[in-house]
Amino acid sequence: MAVLKIENVSKIFQGGTTAVDDLSLEVSDGELVCLLGPSGSGKSTLLRMVGGFERPTQGKIFIDEADITDQWPERRPTAMVFQSHALWSHMNVFKNVAFGLRLRGLPAAEIRQNVEGVLEMVGLAGYGKRMIHQLSGGQQQRVALARSLVLEPKILLLDEPFASLDQHLRERLREEVRDIQQRLKITTLFVTHGQDEALSMADRIVVMRDGRTEQIGRPDAVYRKPLTPFVAGFIGTMNLVEGQVMRGAFTRAGIRVPLPVADGPATLAVRPEALDLIAAEPGQAQVHRITDFGTHGIVDLELSDGTRLKSMATQPNALRPGQGVDLVPRALTVYRESREIYRDVHD
Numbered sequence: 010m011a012v013l014k015i016e017n018v019s020k021i022f023q024g025g026t027t028a029v030d031d032l033s034l035e036v037s038d039g040e041l042v043c044l045l046g047p048s049g050s051g052k053s054t055l056l057r058m059v060g061g062f063e064r065p066t067q068g069k070i071f072i073d074e075a076d077i078t079d080q081w082p083e084r085r086p087t088a089m090v091f092q093s094h095a096l097w098s099h100m101n102v103f104k105n106v107a108f109g110l111r112l113r114g115l116p117a118a119e120i121r122q123n124v125e126g127v128l129e130m131v132g133l134a135g136y137g138k139r140m141i142h143q144l145s146g147g148q149q150q151r152v153a154l155a156r157s158l159v160l161e162p163k164i165l166l167l168d169e170p171f172a173s174l175d176q177h178l179r180e181r182l183r184e185e186v187r188d189i190q191q192r193l194k195i196t197t198l199f200v201t202h203g204q205d206e207a208l209s210m211a212d213r214i215v216v217m218r219d220g221r222t223e224q225i226g227r228p229d230a231v232y233r234k235p236l237t238p239f240v241a242g243f244i245g246t247m248n249l250v251e252g253q254v255m256r257g258a259f260t261r262a263g264i265r266v267p268l269p270v271a272d273g274p275a276t277l278a279v280r281p282e283a284l285d286l287i288a289a290e291p292g293q294a295q296v297h298r299i300t301d302f303g304t305h306g307i308v309d310l311e312l313s314d315g316t317r318l319k320s321m322a323t324q325p326n327a328l329r330p331g332q333g334v335d336l337v338p339r340a341l342t343v344y345r346e347s348r349e350i351y352r353d354v355h356d
């Protein structure tokens with residue numbers, strides 16, 4: 010049970026790269042916050058500073074009001090699970106998990122009880138005597154998780170822990186980790202590239218860009234109300250169309266969408282599931298391709314200037330490639346100079 014507070018933290022590496030730029034964030038007790046962003050946006054550096062593996066150039070980090078900014082990693086009440094699990098291959102599972110408790114000098118009986126408890130929690134009861142190389146990738150990642158959890162950290166730090174696993178296993182482990190995290194109520198900071206991972210696991214998502222936070226919010230808010238075109242384009246599939254607003258309507262290559270905003274350049278953002286199609290000849294766009302996923306279809310559309318858009322259709326068979334359609338957005342957001350200027354999203 011702990012609160013993590015990151016206050017105006019920056020990290021400038023030797024050579025001048027600013028990896029994290031004056032970032033502040035508070036993670037509440039028992040909350041799971043995902044750091045999401047493109048490669049190089051500073052996610053791992055931020056996590057490593059919380060774990061004590063990098064020193065901030067500026068700013069402070071607190072756990073429950075205690076300033077830990079200059080504390081050694083092993084003295085911090087944090088535990089980190091890395092993508093490469095860094096297990097000791099010459100030790101069996103039990104010894105790997107018990108290692109941290111041995112360093113702490115716990116009595117053998119207590120170590121045994123704690124290790125067995127945590128192995129059961131991660132689904133590895135009875136695996137204590139197995140050597141690491143006798144385990145699958147997913148099982149190894151479970152050992153890495155157990156090794157962190159057994160230390161009963163106040164803050165759990167996860168750096169893309171499932172990145173090397175196949176999708177099926179990743180989804181399963183994601184659910185299990187979320188269950189364990191909620192059961193133990195561990196305050197958790199989680200780095201991921203995967204928006205699905207962030208949307209399905211997080212209490213809140215921090216979208217990072219160039220070492221700064223672009224948006225912080227609950228998954229549904231970040232998905233439904235992205236504050237900038239960058240967030241809109243980064244989370245989920247989004248049609249982003251640049252055009253002009255003139256005399257009360259957005260236009261671009263045959264599209265015309267009435268909008269109550271001032272004239273000028275604008276970027277229109279519409280999710281595929283919020284873009285309805287009506288058959289029309291010649292129509293504002295042409296159907297390029299239809300992909301039927303069984304439960305729904307994705308219709309790829311082309312505007313007269315070659316711009317591609319996507320629409321999700323529940324009855325894709327009603328359409329055929331080459332036919333004309335008019336576009337009817339049911340929800341949309343409009344940006345100008347990277348700021349939202351209009352939103353029509355039904356709650």
Ligand SMILES: Nc1ncnc2c1ncn2[C@@H]1O[C@H](COP(=O)(O)OP(=O)(O)OP(=O)(O)O)[C@@H](O)[C@H]1O
Pocket residue numbers: 022023024026027028046047048049050051052053054055202
């Ligand atoms: N030890 C280092 N020395 C110099 N520059 C570094 C160092 N570590 C990271 N960087 C730089 O800092 C920036 C942020 O890197 P970081 O690894 O935090 O990004 P990330 O968002 O975690 O990326 P990824 O998703 O690819 O892991 C990058 O430009 C990176 O090249």
